[in-house]
Amino acid sequence: MCNRMHEIIKTQKLFVQALMCLDAGRCRELLAGLKAGENNSIHPEEVVVPALEKIGQAWEAGDISLSQVYMSSRICEQVMEKILPQASISHDNRLKLAIGVIKDHHALGKRMVISSLRAAGYSPVDLGHGLKADELVEGALREKADILLISCLMLASAMHVKDVVEGLKRAGSQIPVVVGGAPFRLDPTLWQEIGAQAAGNNSAEAVEIVRNFAGRRP
């Protein structure tokens, strides 16, 4: 147990270092090493998800930049897609996730959350960006989403999440709405005001929130 944990922590550290150097090849090597058998009791996800969490925390602490978070999540997504057969990547692969950006063309946050979710084994449906509230409601219902994730950069668009929550209620849906983005970071109670069920401060937190919801499912 101790050796296994030690190995995971050591690999996570090396993996984060490789991500910070934007070294996709080294990331692939580290995960391929796990898969090749020398550490076959360790699933690549046990390295990738905590690595993204560490990177998210480093960004929140002001230690790294958004560009590094973006490139890290993109590399993780690409590496995981190459290294793992699609069928085996998710323990929650029946959970249907939909994600979109409301009334805004700033789509970077959505892209990072999608990459992190994919790296963690989920297959979110991208509803797009610049969407109206009713388009997000329709998209979530059409996709029969278990969770609707909404990314926002501007306060004005964040306020419109309320319309999505109300639209879902009117349609008799109980799809939980999870939000993330700068307005929710700078105003930590805003997500409750607009009726969301949770808010994430970074893309790794989005994965954690989704996992928590998955754990609550019957």
Place this chain on the structure above:
Amino acid sequence: MTMTSAERLKLAFSHKEPDRVPFAITATMHPAREMGLTIKEYFSRPENIVEGQLRLHRKYGSDMLCCYPFAAIECIAWGGEAIYFDQGPPNCGAPVIKKPEDILSLKQPKVCESEALKANLKAIADLKAVVGEDIPISGVTVSPFSLPIMQMGFEAYLDLIFERPDLLERLLQINTGYCIEWANAQLAAGAAAVMYSDPAFSPGIMSLDLIKKYSAPTAKQVLSKINGSAMIHLASARGLAVVDDILQAGFFAMSASAEDDLSELKRACKGKLALAGNLNALLMPHWTEKDAEAAVKKAIAQAAPGGGFVLMDNHGEIPFIVKEDILMAISESVRRWGQYPLNWLSDYES
């Protein structure tokens, strides 16, 4: 003796203590409500903006005025569109650069051919005709390195930075030409200085190596060719780690983020770079008048001693939903607690 806003700002930017801490209430949209107009109607005519800025000054006593309506005006200049909201600033529409190769045929828009930019210049000139030299008017330009976030979307832009540095260089060159022309046009129209809006100069947005490679040299190049001085605004993003780069680029002042430790930032900038900030604009909708007063006192205590400080919000744009009572409480608090010398500080506990 009471100073004019221009005298007050000049001393503060020279790292001296004027009669009181200068301040700016950047409630760019609030006059629309008072004038019975929608935000779209308000921004559609330069005359409205001039009237709105004068009302803001009369009501709150801002020491600095600004006719720049919203960042999406730059999208319009590049052939894009602004999407209006009832309760917030217009946002950029779909990116004008759809794919990296579009940069090869991209042409720099001419300020004199853009109706949106010309309307902004008219507002500056008309406002200047009223306020003269007493109240400085700030011009605004989005930096060449931040502009692509609006021109092509952030995700596509980051991909361009990492995958097509050749096209990035070309884009920066085109944007730099535009930025210099736009800044100089505002200075010629009557702006006292230029607010260089550059979130991509923040280590919260771009890595330090990208800042040193692109943000800093680009800013230095722009500043060497504009006919006035410039303050950098990081649009809410942190700046502590790049104070020296900002200084070396040639700025006289920088914005202070609500996410930066203002005391620490002041220590890093003292006597070298003036600060403007750092009231958290996104928390203002929840504030009581007491909260506003406490926030003003805290910011003054952290950054105003010795001058070199302008009290304002962290973003350069106060949300439309913030109540006028709160704006008035900010204004009254800075006029009460911002009088130099700041003798009350010896008993102050935040």
